[in-house]
Amino acid sequence: MTNGQTLINLENVTKIFYTDEVETHALSGIHLDIKRGEYVSIAGPSGCGKSTLLSIIGLLDSPTDGSYVLNGRAVQGLDFSDRARIRNQEIGFIFQSFNLIGDLTVYENVELPLTYRSMSSPERKKRVQESLEKVGMAHRMRHYPSQLSGGQQQRVAVARALGGSPSILLADEPTGNLDSRNGEAVMELLQQLHREGATICMVTHDARFAKHAERTIHLFDGKVVEETEAARQAEMA
Amino acid sequence: MHTFFQDIRFGLRTLRKAPGFTIIAVFTLALGIGANTAIFSIVNAVLLKPLPFPEPDRLLFMTSAFSNQKDVSRPFAISYPDFLDWRATAKSFSGMAAYHGDSFTLTGLPQPLHVFGVTATGGFFTTVGQQPFLGRDFTREEEKPGTRVVVLSHQLWESAFHGDRGIIGRAIAMDKQSYTVIGVMPAGYVFPMEGDAPQLWRSSATDAETTDPKDTPMTGERGAHFLQGVARLKPGVALESARDELNLITRNLAAQYPDSNKKFPSATVTTELEHLVGNNRTQLMILLVSVAVVLFIACLNVANLLLVRASKRNREIAVRAALGARRIRVVRQMLTESLVLGLAGALLGIPLAFWAVRMFISLNAAHMRRIESAGLDGTVLAFTAGIALLTSILFGLVPALRASSPNLTEFMKEGRGTTSSASHQRLRGVLVVAETTLGLALLVVAGLLLRSFHRILSVDPGMNSHDVLTLTFDLPDKKYNEQQQIEFYTQLQHRLENLPGVSSVGAVTPLPLSGSGAIITFTIEGRPVPKADEPSADIKVTTPDYFHTLNIPLLSGRDFTERDDGKAPGVVIVNQAFAEKFFPNENVLGKHITPGASNHGKPQPREIIGVVGNVKSRRLDVEDRPEYYIPDTQLNFGSMTVCLRTSVEPHSIASAVRSVVSSMDPDLPIYDIKTMDEYLAATLVTPRFQAMLLEAFAGLALLLTAIGLYGVVSYAVAQRTHEIGVRITLGASRGKVIAMVLKSGFQLTAIGIAAGVVLALIAGRFLSSLSSVLFGIKPTDGFTFGVVVAVMLLVSLLACYIPAWRASKVDPMIALRYE
Incomplete structure (x- = not known):
């Protein structure tokens, strides 16, 4: 599925948190490449730095050191405003707890990131409808999140991530709040998106779901300790 | 524009989902905006509206200027x-x-x-x-x-x-x-x-x-x-x-x-508008500043509520930021919601203002010129819209800025975006301190004005105004010559004295406290001065029994009698201030002065035959002025006001008095039938109006401050539920928990009170620099400051006690499980 072009390149990325007089090394010397169209999962035990790495990849946080090139542009030193703009255009987020806004309808939730761009209302409407149709939720666009099941909410969250046609989808434990049936359905949806050409980076601690990715990065104590390809994963399974 | 309407729609939706917050915020703003609209509508009517004449700026009022x-x-x-x-x-x-x-x-x-x-x-x-x-x-x-x-x-x-x-x-x-x-x-x-x-x-x-x-x-x-x-x-x-x-x-x-x-070396030239309302400017400006303070306190309160709300909306804000909302976009979203609140407050404030303006007009009863035209016209509504917008920014901006930069790393880890709870709490504390500071200063100012008003009330007017009925009528010169006028008043006096319920009758012109006055120069026998340097004093013309009727004490000498007529030697009675000013340390009786007024020909010297007590002829809050009295039988000074002391309710004999006057001349219309108490009350309308309004605004400020403090302490208690649960588990008594919470609230109050005292001292100094604002009271009046501080402490205690009591009731099992 990859076309060989590097979409994300992290070189020697470190992240240190300072609290009072304590330094916490969340990430140390991370090297990571993600190619366009690739499906990568990041796995590891709790506290290993998975979410910190995803925050940096998603431009929610900046590395303490190292370089980060997204889609050919160095982004490690951008200010909050520029990071917000690139996040909006390049990245689609799928969160464990869905993070839909309860006071907005399904339609408005999906439309939300598009309102942060200079996009005309008809164009937004078209994209929202396409995204919702893609995840099979177009019939619920006037509902509020509280009126949907967990699986449906996560589908809406996926639609929201897709709406802006991002370069990469970042999924943080997308099945963590779902039962197994809904979890499988969401994973199937991500698979389908990947088959259609989407680049996906997913954080998970569940080996069952990690195997859906072409490649899995294993983190431990803030370092990449292993990388496994899909074929090997299947072997190991 | 589309996204702006989206923001408004979202704002309305979120406010509808939080009815408690919305009601408190809108009502708080409505009180502040309504009070400001009401006072501004009066300022607009009295000070700002042009006079209803062509090119009113060119219409001028002129007088001479007297220099002493x-x-x-x-x-x-x-x-x-x-x-x-x-x-x-x-x-x-x-x-x-x-x-x-x-x-x-x-x-x-x-x-x-x-x-x-x-x-x-x-x-x-x-x-x-x-x-x-x-x-x-x-x-x-x-x-x-x-x-x-x-x-x-x-x-x-x-x-x-x-x-x-x-x-x-x-x-x-x-x-x-x-x-x-x-x-x-x-x-x-x-x-x-x-x-x-x-x-x-x-x-x-x-x-x-x-x-x-x-x-x-x-x-x-x-x-x-x-x-x-x-x-x-x-x-x-x-x-x-x-x-x-x-x-x-x-x-x-x-x-x-x-x-x-x-003594008239210059002229006074002002615009007609300034002449009409210049005296009200200070009074209205004090009220306008006071309501602005109330509105500011209301804004601080709503800002406090918004900060709490922003804490609860961390996750939503973080989601927006994660999806690419720039800070300014989040701020805009939150300010739009504030604008919705501000406009709702304005919409509710307008009827409140309408009601308040009607009340102000009825309270003031036209003692402030042009007040009767106060209403909610285009200018006032534009002002209301303006302050709604301004207040929306004022109370919305800080919470919006604070909320617009969530910690997204925390969001990724915890599933919720957090802004520093401690810094939020600090900011909310600062807001409450500011509220307390402003509230205390406003309370002190209101207290000073109230004390000042009570001082005016306690001023002895120099007469007994109770149970005195007064009436005025004009005796036309063409029908009544001087002698006929004297006879008319004498005859009227005798007839009125025979009415049941009337104990004595006198007449005077000009009547004290009626707003009229006359000043005439005089010379003192044995003290020749150039004409230009002749002294002057207030003059009154009275009938015999006037002093007796108004219970003005005769301090020495004698009263006028019917023998002091036009053929008798000229006589005059002076008041104590006159005697002290012009004859200090002398026996004034028997001295002669020559007032510059006479019926015909050259003014004649008059012997001072008596000294009476000082009467507050103009207003209660001015110094005693020298006055001299001349009998009506010796000086025609125009129509007089007849005063009757009654042993019954004064107005109950008004028709009988009318009948007596009509029986003497049916062509004489009587006007201004009023009691002396009514004249006295009219002089108190303006200070009473000002003191009452300021008390109301200060009360409102106190209430809002208490609500603000209650909110902050309540929220702090909610945040510390786990900690309080642990303390109780470890053996802390309820008393200790209550004391701990009260202490945290009192720390804020104490800082606010200290700053408020300083601000009140500055405001008091400013007030004392304005004429006719404070009477008989220092701007540093210890009693006022003491009472206000005590009230503020008491109210703070009440505001903190409820959350403190709630904290003491925390069930440690539930609190620990909750965490």
Whole structure:
């Protein structure tokens, strides 16, 4: 599925948190490449730095050191405003707890990131409808999140991530709040998106779901300790 | 624009989902915005609205300026000769006229009718800028003796003459003389605008006449100051240069006529609007600042609520930021929600303001000029919209800025975006401290004004105003000569004394506290001074028994008697302030003064036969002024006000009094039947109005401050539920928990009180620098400060106690499980 072009390149990325007089090394010397169209999962035990790495990849946080090139542009030193703009255009987020806004309808939730761009209302409407149709939720666009099941909410969250046609989808434990049936359905949806050409980076601690990715990065104590390809994963399974 | 409406829609939706927050925030803002709208509508009506005349900025009010030996200059009425010289010489004005208030009795109607009117010089209406609706203005020719012309008000024309358009050129009977109607003014025309609306204007010809050919008419008396002036500035001439010109002319007159004009070396020229409402400016500005403080406190309160709300919306904000919302976009979203709140507050505030304005008008009962026109017009509504917008930014910006930069790393880890809870709590504490500071300062200012008002109430007016009925009527000169007037009052006095419920009767002019006064110069026997340096004092003309009727104490000497008539030696009674000022350390009885007023011919020396106590003739909050009294039998000073001391409720005998007067002359209309207490109360309307409003605003500020403090402490307790649970688990008693929470609230209060005391000292110093604001009280009055601090502490204690009590009830099992 990859076309060989590097979409994300992290070189020697470190992240240190300072609290009072304590330094916490969340990430140390991370090297990571993600190619366009690739499906990568990041796995590891709790506290290993998975979410910190995803925050940096998603431009929610900046590395303490190292370089980060997204889609050919160095982004490690951008200010909050520029990071917000690139996040909006390049990245689609799928969160464990869905993070839909309860006071907005399904339609408005999906439309939300598009309102942060200079996009005309008809164009937004078209994209929202396409995204919702893609995840099979177009019939619920006037509902509020509280009126949907967990699986449906996560589908809406996926639609929201897709709406802006991002370069990469970042999924943080997308099945963590779902039962197994809904979890499988969401994973199937991500698979389908990947088959259609989407680049996906997913954080998970569940080996069952990690195997859906072409490649899995294993983190431990803030370092990449292993990388496994899909074929090997299947072997190991 | 589309996203703006989306933001509004979202704002409305979120507010609907939080009804408690919305109701409190909207109601808080409505109180603040409503109070500001109400006071602004009064400021607009009184100070800002232009006068209803063409080019009102060019309409000027003029008086002479009196300078005493201390070089203090104050506005003083103009004399006819001075006015005529101004008019003949000044080049800065396109028109100039003089006038004085008057009252007339119209006869020839089914009932004699007493009307308030004005005597004015030629060109009066042209100068003001309003021509009669029918007929014409007075000409200068009509200032000459023998002319009898009047202009009617629209209201009088309709009510007394049935709107007869043929009235022009017709004769009407007034004060037993025939006057020709030359004009009718349009409906709603009122000028001069101070005092009762005139119903009739008469040309000044009567002031150019005398009953005794040996006398000088008023138009020739340079020392008789009783006119006001109105002028219209020529286009292109600045007010300053017109003032300079008039001052130059006045200085020249003072040099030319030193005997009469030495003490009037300058003129006062202001816009008519400033003349009308200048005295209310300070009072209204104090009220406007006070309501602005209330609104600011309301904003701080809502900002506090929004901060709590922002804490609860961390996740939503973080999601927005994660999806690419820039900070400014989040701020805009939150400010739009604030705007929705502000507009809702304004919408609710408008009816509150409407109600408040009606109440203010009824409370003030027209003691503040132009207040009756206060209402919610376009200007006021634009102001309301403006402050709604301003307050939305004021209370929304800080919470929006604080909420717009969530910690996204925390969001990724915890599934919720967090802004620092500790820094939020600190900021909310700062807001409460600011509220306490402002609230305390406002309470102190209100307290000072209230104490000041109570000091005025406790001033001894120098007479017993209770159970005294007063009435006024005009005895026309043409029907009653001087002797007949004296006989009329004497006979009336005897008849009224025989009425049941009447214990004594006297008459006086001018009546104390009625707003009228007269000052006349005099000389002291054995102390010759140049005429220009003659002293002056307030004069009153009374009948015998006046002092007895008003319970004004006779300190030494004797009262007037009926033997002190026109043939007897001239006598005068002075008040204590007069004796102390002009005869310090001397026995004043038996001394002679010669007042510059007489019925005919040269003024005669008068023996001081008595000293009476000081009476507050003008207002209760001014120093005692020297006064002297002359019996009506020896000086005709126009119509007098009859005073009756009653042993029954004064108004209950009003009809009997009317019957007595009508039985003596059915053509005399009685007016101004009021008790002395009513006159006294009228002088207290303005300070009472101000003190009451400020008390209300300060009470509101206190309430809002208490709510703010309650909110902060409650939220802190909610945040510390786990910690409190642990403390209780470890053995902390309820008392300890309550004390801990109270302490945290009191720390904020203590800082606010300390800062508030400083601010109140500054505000008090400013108040004391303004004239006629504080009376008999220092701006640092310890009692006021002490009571206000105690009240603030008590209210804070109450505000903190409820969350403290709730904290002490925390179930440790639930609190620990919750965490």
